[in-house]
Amino acid sequence: MTRWLTRRLLLAVPVVLGVITISFVLMRLSPGDPARAALGDKANQAAVDSLRHQWGLDQSLWSQYVSYLGGAVRGDLGRSLYFRSPISALLEQRLPVTLALMLLGALFAVAIAVPLATAAASRRGGVADHVTRALNAVLQGAPTFLVGGLLLLFLGVKVAIFPAGGYPASLGGRAVALVLPALTIALSIVPLLVRGLRAAMAESLTSEYVAFARSKGLGERVVRRRYVLRNAGVSGVSILGIQVGALASGALVVEQVFAIPGMGSMLMSGILNRDYLVVQGCTLVFGLLVVVVYLLTDLAYARLDPRARLA
Amino acid sequence: MSESTALTPTVRTRLTLPSGVARSNTALVVGLLILGIIVALAIAAPALSRWDPIEPDPLHALLPPSGTHLFGTDNLGRDIFSRVLHGARSDLTLASVAVLAPFAIGLAVGITCGYAGGWFDVIVMRVADIVTAFPFFILVISLVFVLGGGVWTIFIAITAVSWVAYARIVRAETMVVRNTEFVSACQVGGITTPRILLRHIAPNVLTQAVVYAMSDIVMNVGVIVTLSYFGLGIVPPTPDWGAMMADGQQFLAAGYYGLTLFPAAAVVLTSLALSLVGEGLAHVLRIER
Numbered sequence: 001m002t003r004w005l006t007r008r009l010l011l012a013v014p015v016v017l018g019v020i021t022i023s024f025v026l027m028r029l030s031p032g033d034p035a036r037a038a039l040g041d042k043a044n045q046a047a048v049d050s051l052r053h054q055w056g057l058d059q060s061l062w063s064q065y066v067s068y069l070g071g072a073v074r075g076d077l078g079r080s081l082y083f084r085s086p087i088s089a090l091l092e093q094r095l096p097v098t099l100a101l102m103l104l105g106a107l108f109a110v111a112i113a114v115p116l117a118t119a120a121a122s123r124r125g126g127v128a129d130h131v132t133r134a135l136n137a138v139l140q141g142a143p144t145f146l147v148g149g150l151l152l153l154f155l156g157v158k159v160a161i162f163p164a165g166g167y168p169a170s171l172g173g174r175a176v177a178l179v180l181p182a183l184t185i186a187l188s189i190v191p192l193l194v195r196g197l198r199a200a201m202a203e204s205l206t207s208e209y210v211a212f213a214r215s216k217g218l219g220e221r222v223v224r225r226r227y228v229l230r231n232a233g234v235s236g237v238s239i240l241g242i243q244v245g246a247l248a249s250g251a252l253v254v255e256q257v258f259a260i261p262g263m264g265s266m267l268m269s270g271i272l273n274r275d276y277l278v279v280q281g282c283t284l285v286f287g288l289l290v291v292v293v294y295l296l297t298d299l300a301y302a303r304l305d306p307r308a309r310l311a
Numbered sequence: 312m313s314e315s316t317a318l319t320p321t322v323r324t325r326l327t328l329p330s331g332v333a334r335s336n337t338a339l340v341v342g343l344l345i346l347g348i349i350v351a352l353a354i355a356a357p358a359l360s361r362w363d364p365i366e367p368d369p370l371h372a373l374l375p376p377s378g379t380h381l382f383g384t385d386n387l388g389r390d391i392f393s394r395v396l397h398g399a400r401s402d403l404t405l406a407s408v409a410v411l412a413p414f415a416i417g418l419a420v421g422i423t424c425g426y427a428g429g430w431f432d433v434i435v436m437r438v439a440d441i442v443t444a445f446p447f448f449i450l451v452i453s454l455v456f457v458l459g460g461g462v463w464t465i466f467i468a469i470t471a472v473s474w475v476a477y478a479r480i481v482r483a484e485t486m487v488v489r490n491t492e493f494v495s496a497c498q499v500g501g502i503t504t505p506r507i508l509l510r511h512i513a514p515n516v517l518t519q520a521v522v523y524a525m526s527d528i529v530m531n532v533g534v535i536v537t538l539s540y541f542g543l544g545i546v547p548p549t550p551d552w553g554a555m556m557a558d559g560q561q562f563l564a565a566g567y568y569g570l571t572l573f574p575a576a577a578v579v580l581t582s583l584a585l586s587l588v589g590e591g592l593a594h595v596l597r598i599e600r
Contacts, residue, residue: 018441030457141582143533145540146575153563249448253537271456283453287445
């Protein structure tokens with residue numbers, strides 16, 4: 001296990017480096033001068049030059065890259081022009097919010113997908129199967145901001161069970177404020193999760209170990225819970241892990257719709273205010289987040305299914 | 312529409328075989344039917360609506376649906392029906408064109424990687440790992456921002472990110488086909504490598520990529536509409552479903568649902584049709600294999 005883990009960690013190193021490099025290159029793709037764009041057409045040349053110097057744009061590309069790499073390793077991502085504070089400090093406040101949102105979204109997704117997939121898999125081609133597929137098709141086509149907006153309109157404004165956006169200071173208030181946004185994110189990944197789980201369950205149901213469990217006289221409910229669900233759960237973990245990117249993209253949209261001060265709304269404000277370093281920093285952290293979650297998924301998978309460690 | 316140009320080569324040769332399957336495949340038939348109607352409406356948009364989708368008419372703002380204005384009018388007095396139809400033109404064209412380039416690039420890269428292997432394969436696949444490390448929408452939105460916004464930028468941003476999926480799919484298929492006897496026969500027969508790749512391997516590795524392309528268009532529609540919703544996509548006043556929803560939502564509280572709901576319904580219906588076609592296609596092609 002230790003050897004497997006070391007190997008897996010070493011494999012992640014070039015990806016992390018690549019993620020840092022792409023976030024660096026991203027900002028250099030700008031067709032114009034980012035400093036000029038950030039300050040606007042009316043800014044005087046001295047101010048633009050000073051910002052260029054502050055961002056290191058007056059240095060050679062190579063030395064820019066080296067200092068960016070050094071900064072990224074130290075956790076120094078520069079300062080935000082708009083928020084007037086270090087980006088790392090902003091991320092410290094906002095990353096936990098986004099993580100909580102994504103985690104809650106994943107939990108909701110599992111809570112919705114497991115019963116749906118179970119019902120659909122138990123009788124293929126049955127009513128539940130068709131209903132699930134129809135629901136899947138509709139959900140898959142509905143953009144996240146639309147689902148979020150509708151939930152906000154009906155459960156936040158019309159019926160007003162939940163707050164209509166915002167993020168209060170109290171812990172309880174925050175938990176309630178995250179319900180609708182998390183549900184929105186959950187609904188965006190439910191289709192893929194249901195599809196994957198249903199396939200895994202259907203496969204498990206026709207397997208020899210299930211036939212054996214039945215033949216030794218175990219009740220159908222026990223078979224379902226102990227053999228089918230557990231085995232499908234293993235593949236469910238990896239499906240959910242792969243969806244971390246979708247969860248993050250969902251968070252970006254949902255934070256905007258529900259006015260949640262997370263990393264997604266930070267990225268959006270960076271875009272709207274031409275705050276280049278904020279966009280760069282957020283993109284980098286989102287990328288790193290995915291790499292970390294992939295690693296954790298592999299770990300969880302290896303713990304749940306010993307065969308994975310041998311591969 | 313343009314997505315069909317990518318599909319025709321495989322679909323035409325393969326759909327003819329299991330004709331019974333195609334007939335019993337409700338998802339495919341229904342999906343194609345809805346999609347066909349949407350595409351027809353989009354193409355015929357200028358003829359179908361006598362109202363200009365862009366010209367404001369403040370005297371007739373916020374009218375409810377009626378015989379003259381089928382879906383009513385928006386806050387600037389523009390006919391919503393006409394704007395939804397014209398929105399289909401811009402959104403669907405962009406979404407399908409933005410599938411073709413990644414498809415072509417992914418196909419070329421994937422076949423080369425899968426067939427040749429070696430250092431090229433290693434490097435390309437590591438780049439693919441890195442690109443997929445970023446959440447799709449976040450990388451696209453950052454790229455659109457950096458490159459400056461607009462239709463071209465969206466096209467470039469989507470292409471830069473989504474070729475990876477095609478390359479992976481095609482590479483995996485190519486690695487299987489590479490070891491088959493007919494490819495060995497080609498090699499022994501002295502057929503040049505480019506010809507083997509194009510004429511003998513490409514047709515056999517397309518299926519999965521074509522099926523994926525359908526769900527990719529759905530994703531593109533979502534991305535394009537979301538970008539416009541946030542004011543980063545198709546530049547107004549060009550009609551677009553995302554911008555229509557963004558403009559319309561401030562009138563929801565006052566009870567003017569049409570401004571938002573009609574473009575929303577258009578998005579959902581289009582994606583639904585595309586998903587059904589994708590599902591049906593996957594079904595047909597898998598059975599045929």
